[in-house]
Amino acid sequence: MTLSGRILDGVSGVLFVVAGLSLAAMALFYLYEVAARYLFGAPTIWTADAVGYTLAAVIFAALPEATRRRSHVAVDVVPSALGPAAARALTRLTDGAAALACGAAGSIAAREALRQFERGLMTNAAIPVPRWPITAMIALGLLVAALQLARHAARPPQGERP
Amino acid sequence: MTWVVLLIGAIGLLLALLFTGMRVFAAFLVLNLAGVLVLMGPRGFGLFTNSLFETATSGSLATVALFVLMGEVLFRSGSVDVLFDGVDRLVGRVRGRLYVVTIALSTVFGALSGSAVAVAAVLGRSVLPSMCNRGYDTTRAAGTVLAGASLAPIIPPSLLAIIVGSLADVSIAGLLVAGILPGLLLAALTLTFVLSRAAPDASEAKGGALKGLLAIAPFLIVVGSVMGLILAGVATPSESAATGVFGALIVAAIHKRLSFKMLREALGGAALTTCVILVIVCAAKLFAQLLSFAGATRGLVTLIGDLGLGPDATFLLMMLIPFVLCMFIDQIAFMLLAVPIYVPLVALQGYDPIWFWTLFLINLTVGSLTPPFGYTLFALKGASGLSTREVFAAAWPVVGIFITGMVTLWLVPDIVTLLPRLMN
Numbered sequence: 243m244t245l246s247g248r249i250l251d252g253v254s255g256v257l258f259v260v261a262g263l264s265l266a267a268m269a270l271f272y273l274y275e276v277a278a279r280y281l282f283g284a285p286t287i288w289t290a291d292a293v294g295y296t297l298a299a300v301i302f303a304a305l306p307e308a309t310r311r312r313s314h315v316a317v318d319v320v321p322s323a324l325g326p327a328a329a330r331a332l333t334r335l336t337d338g339a340a341a342l343a344c345g346a347a348g349s350i351a352a353r354e355a356l357r358q359f360e361r362g363l364m365t366n367a368a369i370p371v372p373r374w375p376i377t378a379m380i381a382l383g384l385l386v387a388a389l390q391l392a393r394h395a396a397r398p399p400q401g402e403r404p
Numbered sequence: 405m406t407w408v409v410l411l412i413g414a415i416g417l418l419l420a421l422l423f424t425g426m427r428v429f430a431a432f433l434v435l436n437l438a439g440v441l442v443l444m445g446p447r448g449f450g451l452f453t454n455s456l457f458e459t460a461t462s463g464s465l466a467t468v469a470l471f472v473l474m475g476e477v478l479f480r481s482g483s484v485d486v487l488f489d490g491v492d493r494l495v496g497r498v499r500g501r502l503y504v505v506t507i508a509l510s511t512v513f514g515a516l517s518g519s520a521v522a523v524a525a526v527l528g529r530s531v532l533p534s535m536c537n538r539g540y541d542t543t544r545a546a547g548t549v550l551a552g553a554s555l556a557p558i559i560p561p562s563l564l565a566i567i568v569g570s571l572a573d574v575s576i577a578g579l580l581v582a583g584i585l586p587g588l589l590l591a592a593l594t595l596t597f598v599l600s601r602a603a604p605d606a607s608e609a610k611g612g613a614l615k616g617l618l619a620i621a622p623f624l625i626v627v628g629s630v631m632g633l634i635l636a637g638v639a640t641p642s643e644s645a646a647t648g649v650f651g652a653l654i655v656a657a658i659h660k661r662l663s664f665k666m667l668r669e670a671l672g673g674a675a676l677t678t679c680v681i682l683v684i685v686c687a688a689k690l691f692a693q694l695l696s697f698a699g700a701t702r703g704l705v706t707l708i709g710d711l712g713l714g715p716d717a718t719f720l721l722m723m724l725i726p727f728v729l730c731m732f733i734d735q736i737a738f739m740l741l742a743v744p745i746y747v748p749l750v751a752l753q754g755y756d757p758i759w760f761w762t763l764f765l766i767n768l769t770v771g772s773l774t775p776p777f778g779y780t781l782f783a784l785k786g787a788s789g790l791s792t793r794e795v796f797a798a799a800w801p802v803v804g805i806f807i808t809g810m811v812t813l814w815l816v817p818d819i820v821t822l823l824p825r826l827m828n
Contacts, residue, residue, distance in 0.1 A: 295461060320423050341435075350453055
């Protein structure tokens, strides 16, 4: 594997750990809320919003690793009906198109994160927090996933049947 | 009629991208980026990012992530094996006992995983070979597994119900509870069908009903911490998913299977599954806003009104479309395409939203087990090694059973609406 490939997989792996930790945090936030409300009569005003932010981290931090593992849902009726060579060519084509779409979406989100940072935009929540870190996580997930897709399109694993 | 051209163009583009095998989330990204460019130009990109942000931070979708984590903890801790053994013992010596075991297990597994494909894969690999080895009819055994697996999206906690509730702005707690009686009805119909034709059983019951009861007793903690807390009004569906995770950890500890390694694997598996499901929702959510912006939502409502179809004919039309399309495309992808179009029509026709969306979910499930392209069929074929012909032969009676069930729910809507009404 090339150095750039190892770096890409390393970044995807680190983001995947962030996704797992965010999921654990999400469960703990809600458990704390139920306990605080029913055991101590002291409901919080921050858990619902905090859970939302961690959900964004779960989805978009896990996106590059899900893409690397080819875990995404696809309708493979047509590719599986084709011969191996044609199926491989079609898969490379769709991976390339998906990489472009992900890259475009990621760069749009990155520009928006920058705009939010410059303007100091906050979330519309009981305890407002800056919007840009969440948008930046969305952008990062999409951009790294785009690179993974581009790698699939350029060099699909040998012997793989799409 | 510009909206008609745009709507047909959008649906055509999406279906074409899906059929090339493009990943579903990427196909929706292409559709929505193209839609924003055509309708608003680059100035609409802020709306695109906003849609990703708002969907990804939606508290109701956190429920999906936490229910997936609960299922992962139970599967990876091996607690499901204990459950399997317990149900097997509890069923005891009855005619066609493995059919009963399969339906009972499917109901429980479905409740734990919420995914028909997952249940078909698990049972296709475990119970089905055992049934075939013991002389059960292969077609009927495979049909029982398919029917059982198809209960998963209906019996709570159903991931599809949570996503529909979130998209259509319908009570998620109501939708979850509404699935209980229809799920039991469909399970009973399937059992009646298979047992009416069951040959005397060559398999040996394990015996020890009390031992079986003790084995499954800890799972009541999970059921209680999810449905019990929702019904008692103690926790919201999202919070009950977190208490369900806690309950699953307790069950794993009772079975002495709680470890850091298991927890790490469960978190990784759940994060991956959550991402795969919810990134599609995030990518697709803007489609509803674009439909509305293009005037398609209002145009469709006016068009259906002008057609002069009665509520029953409209209902049949609205059910026929998912039935056909879900033979070909993924259930979640179809839902994201159809729900924004259906929401105003449901309001226009005055259907009870809980009743309509529950039947819609069952219909999606029927579509996904109808030959030749149903997803659940492929999962069973992949897991069991049966031939395509055997899987298709097994599926047709199940399709018939589920359609019978749907007709019953259409004629007797109280089966769906009774529990949500009592809960309120």
